[in-house]
Amino acid sequence: MSADFWAGYISGAVGIVIGNPLDLLxxxxxxxxxxxxxxxAVAAASPALAATSYLRHFESPxxxxxGSAAPILGYGALNAxxxxxxxxxxxxxxxxxxxxxxxxxxxxxxxxxxxxxxVVSTPTELIKCRAQLSxxxxxxxxxxxxxxxxxxLRGLYxxxxxxxxRDSIGYGFYFWSYELATRWMGVGGDGLEETDMRNEAAKVxxxxxxxxxxxxxxxxxxDVIKTRVQMQAFEAPTSAExxxxxxxxxxxxxxxxxxxxxxxxxxxRAGAVQVAKAAYREGGMRVFFRGLTICSVRAFVVNAVQWAxxxxxxxxxxxxxxRPAAAAAAAAADAPAEPAGQVL
Numbered sequence: 088m089s090a091d092f093w094a095g096y097i098s099g100a101v102g103i104v105i106g107n108p109l110d111l112l113x114x115x116x117x118x119x120x121x122x123x124x125x126x127x128a129v130a131a132a133s134p135a136l137a138a139t140s141y142l143r144h145f146e147s148p149x150x151x152x153x154g155s156a157a158p159i160l161g162y163g164a165l166n167a168x169x170x171x172x173x174x175x176x177x178x179x180x181x182x183x184x185x186x187x188x189x190x191x192x193x194x195x196x197x198x199x200x201x202x203x204x205x206v207v208s209t210p211t212e213l214i215k216c217r218a219q220l221s222x223x224x225x226x227x228x229x230x231x232x233x234x235x236x237x238x239x240l241r242g243l244y245x246x247x248x249x250x251x252x253r254d255s256i257g258y259g260f261y262f263w264s265y266e267l268a269t270r271w272m273g274v275g276g277d278g279l280e281e282t283d284m285r286n287e288a289a290k291v292x293x294x295x296x297x298x299x300x301x302x303x304x305x306x307x308x309x310d311v312i313k314t315r316v317q318m319q320a321f322e323a324p325t326s327a328e329x330x331x332x333x334x335x336x337x338x339x340x341x342x343x344x345x346x347x348x349x350x351x352x353x354x355x356r357a358g359a360v361q362v363a364k365a366a367y368r369e370g371g372m373r374v375f376f377r378g379l380t381i382c383s384v385r386a387f388v389v390n391a392v393q394w395a396x397x398x399x400x401x402x403x404x405x406x407x408x409x410r411p412a413a414a415a416a417a418a419a420a421d422a423p424a425e426p427a428g429q430v431l
Contacts, residue, residue, distance in 0.1 A: 091170045094400035099166025102393035109385035114219045116378030117314040161211035165204045170397070173200035173262055194263040201258030205251040210243040212250055213317045220318060246317040249359040253313055257306040265298035265394065288395060295394025299386030307382065308375035312363050319356045 177196035181188065210231075217230045234242040268274075272290045303310070357365065366374045 089171060090401055090404035090406040091174050092167045094397045094404070094406075095170035096163040096167035097400055098393045098396040099169075100163040101396050102166075102389045103162050105392055106385045106389035109381055109388070110215075111219045113378045113382045113385065114216050114314060116381065117311045118216070118220055118318050161207055161214075165207040165211065166393075168207060169200045169204050169258060172203040173197055173258070176200060190263055190267060193266045194259040197262030198255045198259035200262070201254035201256070202251060204254055204258070205247065208254055209247040209250045212313065213243060213245060216314055216317055245356075246313055246359075249309060249313045249316055253306050253309040256309070257302050260305045261298055261302040264301040265294055268294035268297050291395050291398050292391040296387035296391035298394070299390025300383050302390075303382050303386045304379070307379050310382075311366065311375050311377065312359050315362050315366060316357075316359050319362075 173196050176199045177192060180192040180196060184192065186192065213234070214227050214230045217234075218225055218227050221230070231243070234245075238245070269290070272294060274287060274290045274294060370377075
């Protein structure tokens with residue numbers, strides 16, 4: 088496996104562990120669900136107060152990591168696929184267009200990388216959101232099993248179109264904004280002293296955090312629509328044991344009936360356009376930015392750490408970032424000398 092694969096995988100898993108509690112708040116604000124009636128009363132007044140109320144009224148401390156199993160496993164793979172796709176696409180574009188580095192090719196490569204992650208991000212997002220909103224708390228495995236039994240593979244990829252659009256646009260801005268910020272701050276270089284390394288780490292943290300905020304600000308309405316699309320007709324999976332009074336046969340019949348109801352409901356689900364129209368009628372444009380404050384805080388923290396981990400792993404594996412001038416000088420030094428008088 089390449090260095091960017093492992094750097095992407097490790098940084099993605101670390102980012103999920105750090106950001107899951109705030110992601111849980113974001114999803115609940117977007118889906119307009121509340122863990123308690125008290126939180127619902129506060130949510131009507133202010134999203135910021137609602138977030139504070141959620142922190143006070145979580146079902147249990149364990150609920151702060153609800154739904155993290157699927158993204159920890161899936162997002163590590165997603166991030167690895169993202170960085171590998173991005174790096175290969177950008178290199179191919181730069182070679183084809185005979186340019187050293189360009190911000191627009193960076194955006195395009197990020198968009199291609201984001202689109203490539205669709206196969207992982209759609210089921211991961213669906214399982215994560217449903218696990219975070221289930222009451223009582225339900226495991227990611229139970230959510231996956233329930234969706235598979237009800238609709239098969241199609242059930243796990245419900246909302247895939249809007250997820251692909253969100254990821255493509257979002258990751259385009261993700262890499263573009265990070266690259267722009269690193270150029271402004273002069274991140275990268277070889278032969279750095281220990282004090283310079285600390286300064287570099289601070290710059291990477293800041294650049295990563297800013298990239299996270301820019302990314303989510305650019306796609307947040309799409310993310311709201313995606314969450315609402317994937318949460319349609321959702322019911323938490325029923326425990327396999329069911330009620331002890333029903334017996335094994337009663338439990339089986341109950342599960343079959345629930346699966347039939349979910350199949351019939353799947354045909355009545357609205358698409359992304361219908362969901363967007365309904366959301367607009369509900370609360371105007373404000374509804375598409377509900378939870379953005381919480382999301383921005385999470386985006387800064389998670390992406391600051393994620394980019395720092397990514398750059399550190401790449402550095403340790405000998406693939407660290409270099410400034411454009413340093414990279415050009417290194418390439419010139421490594422290139423074989425041309426014979427005198429050779430005509431190209």
